[in-house]
Amino acid sequence: MTNIVIYIIIKQTCCVINFIMFNNKTILITGGTGSFGKNFAKFLLKNHQPKKLIIFSRDEFKQFKMAEEMEDARLRFFLGDVRDLPRLERSFAGVDIVIHAAALKQVPTLEYNPTEAIKTNVIGSQNVIEAAINNKARKVLLVSSDKAVHPINLYGATKLCAEKLFVAANSYSPHATLFSAVRYGNVIGSRGSIIETLTASHKATGKVKITHPDMTRFWLTLDQSFELVTFAVKNMEGGEIFVPKIPSMKLKDLFDAIVPAAKKEIIGLRPGEKMHEILLTENESKNALLVGSYFVILPEITSTGNTYKKHHRAGKKLKKDYKFASDTNTAWLTKKNFKDKIKINLL
Numbered sequence: 001m002t003n004i005v006i007y008i009i010i011k012q013t014c015c016v017i018n019f020i021m022f023n024n025k026t027i028l029i030t031g032g033t034g035s036f037g038k039n040f041a042k043f044l045l046k047n048h049q050p051k052k053l054i055i056f057s058r059d060e061f062k063q064f065k066m067a068e069e070m071e072d073a074r075l076r077f078f079l080g081d082v083r084d085l086p087r088l089e090r091s092f093a094g095v096d097i098v099i100h101a102a103a104l105k106q107v108p109t110l111e112y113n114p115t116e117a118i119k120t121n122v123i124g125s126q127n128v129i130e131a132a133i134n135n136k137a138r139k140v141l142l143v144s145s146d147k148a149v150h151p152i153n154l155y156g157a158t159k160l161c162a163e164k165l166f167v168a169a170n171s172y173s174p175h176a177t178l179f180s181a182v183r184y185g186n187v188i189g190s191r192g193s194i195i196e197t198l199t200a201s202h203k204a205t206g207k208v209k210i211t212h213p214d215m216t217r218f219w220l221t222l223d224q225s226f227e228l229v230t231f232a233v234k235n236m237e238g239g240e241i242f243v244p245k246i247p248s249m250k251l252k253d254l255f256d257a258i259v260p261a262a263k264k265e266i267i268g269l270r271p272g273e274k275m276h277e278i279l280l281t282e283n284e285s286k287n288a289l290l291v292g293s294y295f296v297i298l299p300e301i302t303s304t305g306n307t308y309k310k311h312h313r314a315g316k317k318l319k320k321d322y323k324f325a326s327d328t329n330t331a332w333l334t335k336k337n338f339k340d341k342i343k344i345n346l347l
Contacts, residue, residue: 021234022048028095029055030082030128031102033062036143036187036225040099043226045072054078056091057102082124088131097233098140100128103159107147107272110154121158122165129169133177141232142166142181144241146218146277146326149183153272163241170238171303178238182228185218185246185277185326188341198258207263213252215269216276216326219333220246221341231294237306239299243279243324245290247331249338257335258342280324288322289315295324 022044029037032055044050053074057063058081067077080087082102092098103121104110110117125142132140144163147156162181169179198208220228224244232242255264269275280288280295288297291314298308333341 021230022050022097024049024051025096026050026052026094027054027097027099028078028091029053029099029101031057031100033057033059033066034101036222037099037101038066039222040101040226040229041066041075042070045070045074050074052076054091054095056080056082056088081120082127083119085127085130088127089134092131092135092137095132095135096138098128098132098137099143099229099233100125100140101143103143103162105145105155107153107155108270110158111272114154117154117158121155122161125162125165129165129172129179132179133169133173133175136175137177139178139180139233139236140166140169141229141236142179143229144181144183146183146185146279147274149278149281152274155272167239167241167299170299170306173238178236180232180236180238180240180242182232182242182244183279184220184225184228184244185279186220187225188219188221188338198255198262207265208255208259209267210251210255210264211267211269211273212275213250213264213266214275215251216248216329217251217254218246218277218279218326218329219249219338219341220244228294235291235296235310237308237310238304239302239306240308240311241284241297243288243295243297245293245295245324245331246279247333247337248326248329249333253333253335254338257338276325276327278323278325280322282321282323285318285322285324288318290318291315 027050029041031037032041041053041055044053054076056078060079063077078091080091082088102124104117142162145159148159148163151157151160166179166181228242228244284297287300288295289311291311296311296315
């Protein structure tokens with residue numbers, strides 16, 4: 001009962017606190033011109049009062065277009081690459097909160113360009129850690145992926161490495177910079193998503209290619225990703241991985257919802273592709289708590305002495321050998337649910 005009461009209090013005060021925690025802070029988003037970064041920037045500027053919001057990315061044209069679209073005196077742009085530590089060092093000066101969203105993500109492409117994936121997703125993440133510690137940033141949050149769990153492709157492996165680096169970084173921070181991560185699945189309405197691909201393919205040829213009709217994936221909206229990041233930044237004590245409890249959907253149902261009239265061509269799984277995704281493993285569940293609608297995975301090994309009392313007070317333990325996978329999920333999106341979410345996120 002105590003846990004429930006505490007959680008209700010957290011939920012009731014969450015909105016008020018969330019509006020305060022970014023206020024008068026200098027925030028930097030790596031990969032800030034990507035789908036998440038750009039839309040999270042809009043969310044911050046609309047709903048919060050940051051002192052300054054820095055967009056760090058390597059694409060000058062996207063920065064130019066973003067500056068045109070989002071005229072705001074608090075917005076700054078920093079051209080650079082996370083592979084370049086000196087450039088990160090300069091951009092992190094005076095920064096309070098870092099959201100590390102920069103990454104190479106295209107699974108088939110990275111299978112054939114492995115060194116590029118490692119340079120950006122692994123070495124780049126370590127560079128973010130070094131720059132944050134050296135500049136005494138307060139909180140640094142990694143945006144990870146469900147593909148980091150039991151990875152079978154290089155993208156997932158690099159994200160797993162990035163998670164491990166961020167968890168371990170808390171032991172190397174003399175100025176108490178906190179490092180944590182969020183991990184989630186597919187985002188409805190993100191750039192280059194399956195929705196865009198299917199729609200374009202159907203318009204061009206009248207047919208779509210489907211890997212396997214029984215394939216399942218986790219889905220969340222952009223707003224849900226913002227809520228997750230906000231929750232993590234507010235509640236992080238260093239070393240946690242925050243995972244949203246989100247619904248799944250079969251690929252066949254998704255296709256029927258988006259392009260019901262299209263002819264479907266089954267092509268089989270692509271290199272490095274899974275039938276189903278996992279967001280929380282049985283091994284991780286031993287150290288995880290359910291806090292409201294989020295799983296909070298606590299580090300298995302910590303040298304910081306942190307006991308995570310706040311999470312233990314607000315959360316509850318999971319059942320033995322619990323696993324959160326897209327095919328065994330208890331929450332599923334219907335075709336109508338998905339259509340409604342598409343409309344909301346594409347407005």
